[in-house]
Amino acid sequence: MKINYNNVSLRVSAVKKSQFLGDKPQIVFCGRSNVGKSSMINCLLRRKSLARTSSKPGKTATINYYDIDGKMYFVDLPGYGYAKVSNEEKRKWSVFMQDYFNTDNDKRLALSIVDIRHDVSDLDVEMGRYLYDAGIPFIVVATKADKLSKTAAQKSLSRLSEVYDFENALIIPFSSQTGMGRDKVLDTIQQALEEK
Numbered sequence: 001m002k003i004n005y006n007n008v009s010l011r012v013s014a015v016k017k018s019q020f021l022g023d024k025p026q027i028v029f030c031g032r033s034n035v036g037k038s039s040m041i042n043c044l045l046r047r048k049s050l051a052r053t054s055s056k057p058g059k060t061a062t063i064n065y066y067d068i069d070g071k072m073y074f075v076d077l078p079g080y081g082y083a084k085v086s087n088e089e090k091r092k093w094s095v096f097m098q099d100y101f102n103t104d105n106d107k108r109l110a111l112s113i114v115d116i117r118h119d120v121s122d123l124d125v126e127m128g129r130y131l132y133d134a135g136i137p138f139i140v141v142a143t144k145a146d147k148l149s150k151t152a153a154q155k156s157l158s159r160l161s162e163v164y165d166f167e168n169a170l171i172i173p174f175s176s177q178t179g180m181g182r183d184k185v186l187d188t189i190q191q192a193l194e195e196k
């Protein structure tokens with residue numbers, strides 16, 4: 001299947017369940033707040049600012065569906081684990097995310113995005129386990145790789161493979177700044193799309 005990555009647009013910024021889309025396979029981008037989910041979407045699509053990014057955490061509070069050439073959606077989820085939001089906001093976030101994951105649609109692949117420089121948080125592991133238990137295929141993308149030396153990045157990747165050994169998840173080092181890992185992520189998405 002040939003995908004024209006120039007033919008993309010933001011379809012919906014969902015703030016409630018009734019706005020969720022279910023008509024196409026979905027590639028889900030999830031991870032901690034500020035980890036670089038939106039930047040990764042821009043990098044994959046070679047767009048500067050289609051997905052809104054920010055150095056301030058908590059930028060993406062909606063579930064954003066990007067229509068990719070009419071063939072799939074990239075789904076940019078709001079980040080978790082941002083310490084400075086109130087408990088009430090955390091609760092709302094959690095309900096919203098549960099709504100998303102409980103909605104029966106074709107979640108073809110999830111990209112669990114982590115910062116290559118940091119230890120994986122409990123929330124990341126929880127997310128991974130959740131995806132695994134829900135039977136949603138997922139890969140780990142370790143982003144901001146431009147910020148580490150090659151040796152340090154290697155070290156971090158082997159640590160990650162220990163943490164994610166329960167699923168033998170593919171772990172891809174990535175950088176939205178240099179485009180490192182871009183082809184590999186796109187190949188993996190393509191494969192997921194062609195599987196049925």
Ligand SMILES: Nc1nc2c(ncn2[C@@H]2O[C@H](COP(=O)(O)OP(=O)(O)OP(=O)(O)O)[C@@H](O)[C@H]2O)c(=O)[nH]1
Binds near residue numbers: 039053058060144
């Ligand atoms: N050096 C470097 N910086 C990055 C990379 N990816 C993201 N950033 C920076 O990290 C910050 C957060 O990026 P976003 O893409 O907005 O992160 P997000 O995960 O979408 O954040 P929320 O929507 O708040 O959850 C921005 O300042 C980006 O420029 C990367 O690969 N390398």
Ligand SMILES: [Mg+2]
Binds near residue numbers: 039076
């Ligand atoms: Mg974002």
